[in-house]
Amino acid sequence: MLQPYVSHLYPLFPPPSSSATHLRLRRSAIFCRSIETGSSGGSLIASVSSSELPKVVVTRERGKNGKLIKALAMHGIDSLELPLIQHTNLSDFDTLPSVLRQNNFDWIVITSPEAGLVFLDAWKVAGTPNVRVAVIGVGTASIFDKVTRSSKQYLDVAFAPSQATGRVLAAELPKQEKKRCTVLYPASAKASGEIEEGLSKRGFDVTRMNTYNTEPVQHIDDELLKTALCAPVVAVASPSAIYAWSNIIPSMEEWGNAVACIGETTALAAKRLGLRNVYYPKNPGVDGWVDSILEALGVLEKVQNV
Numbered sequence: 627m628l629q630p631y632v633s634h635l636y637p638l639f640p641p642p643s644s645s646a647t648h649l650r651l652r653r654s655a656i657f658c659r660s661i662e663t664g665s666s667g668g669s670l671i672a673s674v675s676s677s678e679l680p681k682v683v684v685t686r687e688r689g690k691n692g693k694l695i696k697a698l699a700m701h702g703i704d705s706l707e708l709p710l711i712q713h714t715n716l717s718d719f720d721t722l723p724s725v726l727r728q729n730n731f732d733w734i735v736i737t738s739p740e741a742g743l744v745f746l747d748a749w750k751v752a753g754t755p756n757v758r759v760a761v762i763g764v765g766t767a768s769i770f771d772k773v774t775r776s777s778k779q780y781l782d783v784a785f786a787p788s789q790a791t792g793r794v795l796a797a798e799l800p801k802q803e804k805k806r807c808t809v810l811y812p813a814s815a816k817a818s819g820e821i822e823e824g825l826s827k828r829g830f831d832v833t834r835m836n837t838y839n840t841e842p843v844q845h846i847d848d849e850l851l852k853t854a855l856c857a858p859v860v861a862v863a864s865p866s867a868i869y870a871w872s873n874i875i876p877s878m879e880e881w882g883n884a885v886a887c888i889g890e891t892t893a894l895a896a897k898r899l900g901l902r903n904v905y906y907p908k909n910p911g912v913d914g915w916v917d918s919i920l921e922a923l924g925v926l927e928k929v930q931n932v
Contacts, residue, residue: 796824
């Protein structure tokens with residue numbers, strides 16, 4: 627059975643002081659007014675009043691933001707969908723079905739919802755062989771919910787680490803002593819080597835397959851981007867998304883609003899890029915993600931009222 631999670635919300639430490647946050651918000655407000663008025667003095671977002679501007683920008687691949695948008699709407703929060711990334715399957719994806727048919731791995735390690743979706747496609751092509759899966763985060767685990775209800779005898783989501791990180795999974799994945807233990811790790815080409823390195827040090831025999839890649843979208847509508855830059859919170863679900871966002875904002879110093887990340891890995895990537903108002907739940911998943919968005923909005927509102 628999947629081990630239970632206890633969700634906790636964290637700002638990325640060290641938290642910014644209220645005065646520093648207030649200064650960044652002032653800069654963001656000035657920056658937002660500058661793009662609203664434009665060089666000619668006419669409004670670039672004239673059709674949208676400040677009260678109607680979206681509170682949150684959701685940035686997953688198109689078609690995959692619906693669950694978060696609905697969850698935020700339950701709290702009366704309007705969202706703007708601005709996909710920043712797109713996924714493409716790689717050659718290892720074509721090989722994965724035959725690998726699943728020809729091998730009986732002790733564990734399949736899945737670390738993100740996208741990796742889970744890609745794996746399930748290949749698993750079905752392979753004829754739904756028996757597999758035992760380890761996942762990181764409740765969001766990743768939820769990808770398998772429908773499958774496990776209908777095909778529990780074939781796919782068993784059997785393990786999740788006590789903390790939703792690759793490092794902890796590599797340290798805690800169960801291993802039988804005095805027995806060769808094999809792991810299949812289908813992942814994004816951009817995923818770090820932390821998991822296979824950690825598992826290999828513990829004596830696991832790890833096969834990594836780069837089944838897909840994540841790339842920035844080729845085009846973003848200018849008017850949507852101008853609106854997005856004025857939203858208080860941007861919600862991101864992967865390091866690739868935060869890298870894409872950092873490449874389209876004019877200045878880290880001028881744009882000082884909040885980033886709500888789906889989990890710690892993405893939050894650390896945001897921190898490394900110099901973003902300061904970063905929030906994330908301890909265990910990745912939509913519920914915790916919504917909590918981090920609400921927390922970010924609450925902090926920003928409190929600072930603005932000072």
